[in-house]
Amino acid sequence: MSTVGLVVNPTAGHGRGAAAGGRTADALHAAGHDVLHLGAPSHPLAQEAADAAVRGGSVDALVVVGGDGMVHLGVNAVTGTGVPLGVVAVGTGNDFAHAAGLPTGAATPCVDALLDAVTRSRVRHLDAVRVTGPHLPAPRWYAGVLSAGVDAAVNAHANAAAWPRGRARYARSALREIARYRPYGYRVTLHGATAPDGDPPPDVVAGVPLQAEDAPTPGPGTAPLVWQSPGALVAVANGPRIGGGIRIAPDAALDDGLLDVVLAGPLTRWHAATTFPGMYAGRHLHRPGVGTLRARAVTIEATDAGAPPPHAFADGEHLGPMPLRAEVVPGALTVLHPDGNPGGAAR
Structure with missing residues (x-):
């Protein structure tokens, strides 16, 4: 049994996010996983909760439900840690999920793909980009x-x-x-x-x-x-x-x-x-x-x-003014993916 952190944007996809989040939690519970709900009233507070859960070792995987803004949150929480990120892409854009070859839009195929990846311990190692600048208090990451x-x-x-x-x-x-x-x-x-x-x-x-x-x-x-x-x-x-x-x-x-x-x-x-x-x-x-x-x-x-x-x-999220430096870090992001390779996924 593993513990999966779950962050949901309830307004994603014109309101699909809340129902998709509930379906995701139910599916993970039914498969024998503990679910740690990391929702918060604001994006910054949700980021803090996800960061703390990942870096504190409280979760074996982190799953985000929503669009590219939620992916950005997840990427900043898990990149470089080895903790895999799962994406239930029910937002309006879903550009990252599309590029990664994950289902987008309807909740059922998104949740099914996530559960398949978790059950079979399948992941893909993707690049992430580290951004630094004098106005940023700490490095930021993006995937898109x-x-x-x-x-x-x-x-x-x-x-x-x-x-x-x-x-x-x-x-x-x-x-x-x-x-x-x-x-x-x-x-x-x-x-x-x-x-x-x-x-x-x-x-x-x-x-x-x-x-x-x-x-x-x-x-x-x-x-x-x-x-x-x-x-x-x-x-x-x-x-x-x-x-x-x-x-x-x-x-x-x-x-x-x-x-x-x-x-x-x-x-x-x-x-x-x-x-x-x-x-x-x-x-x-x-x-x-x-x-x-x-x-x-x-x-x-x-x-x-x-x-x-x-x-x-x-990833559609505000970074701030120039100057900025962006550097790609190959394979820094581990993503739960049904077509990936064994290793590192929550079991």
Whole structure:
């Protein structure tokens, strides 16, 4: 018998979360597991409860019920601990679960997949991204995408808006933010950068020359590369999607040990407005002024060459202002998965 910590967002998926949480608890109880309920009146208090349970050794696995916000909570609780994370993805977006190959939407297949993984002790080891910055009291982790451009402004407005629900809210927020956008000032430093196909990086990305940083990286390898320009978009992606299906980095993989970095130069408002809809299918990467690289670590700083960049978001959750450094940690996140390998799951 094992003890499974359970954190539920009761409002996820237009109210599906509460029922899905009850179904998850019942299924775990019926399978012989103890369930430790870690719900709290607010997201920060739930994070504290989950952190304490994992680090105090009170749980053998942590299960979150909801959308990508709950995944973010779980990722910050378990990454690097070896405690597996289970995801019952009944939110409106479910971008992480989709990328991980887990069921999304209806509670029954989500709970069935979780129970299968727990019963057979099946897990997958996925990458997670460690974020540090002078304003962060401690490192933060994310599993999906860090947004630091107009996409972050859209995220902030969508989070604050009460209407409409679901993807329509994100689209409405995009129209508002693009209408008021002007290029932001960026300095982006990339460590271990390559072209998307693994070849050496090109000389120019999104219309901006790449330059070697003055001080080389200690040890073997090439110097970090710097992309400095006014711009519309900087996204540092471990997974391919944001906003419930926007394929901002369509080739990003959760287990390749690399970050997909999407950059857009100083697009006009018209260019931004015509580029953004193509993100749903990943077509923006073929537009002029947009490019992508891969890297192991990325530092994003604000410059006075444009407007101050918006606060960054990761997995749809607020991180804060630049500067920020994001570094991928391969295999740091253990996820309960019915198609995974034996080892580490609650038994």
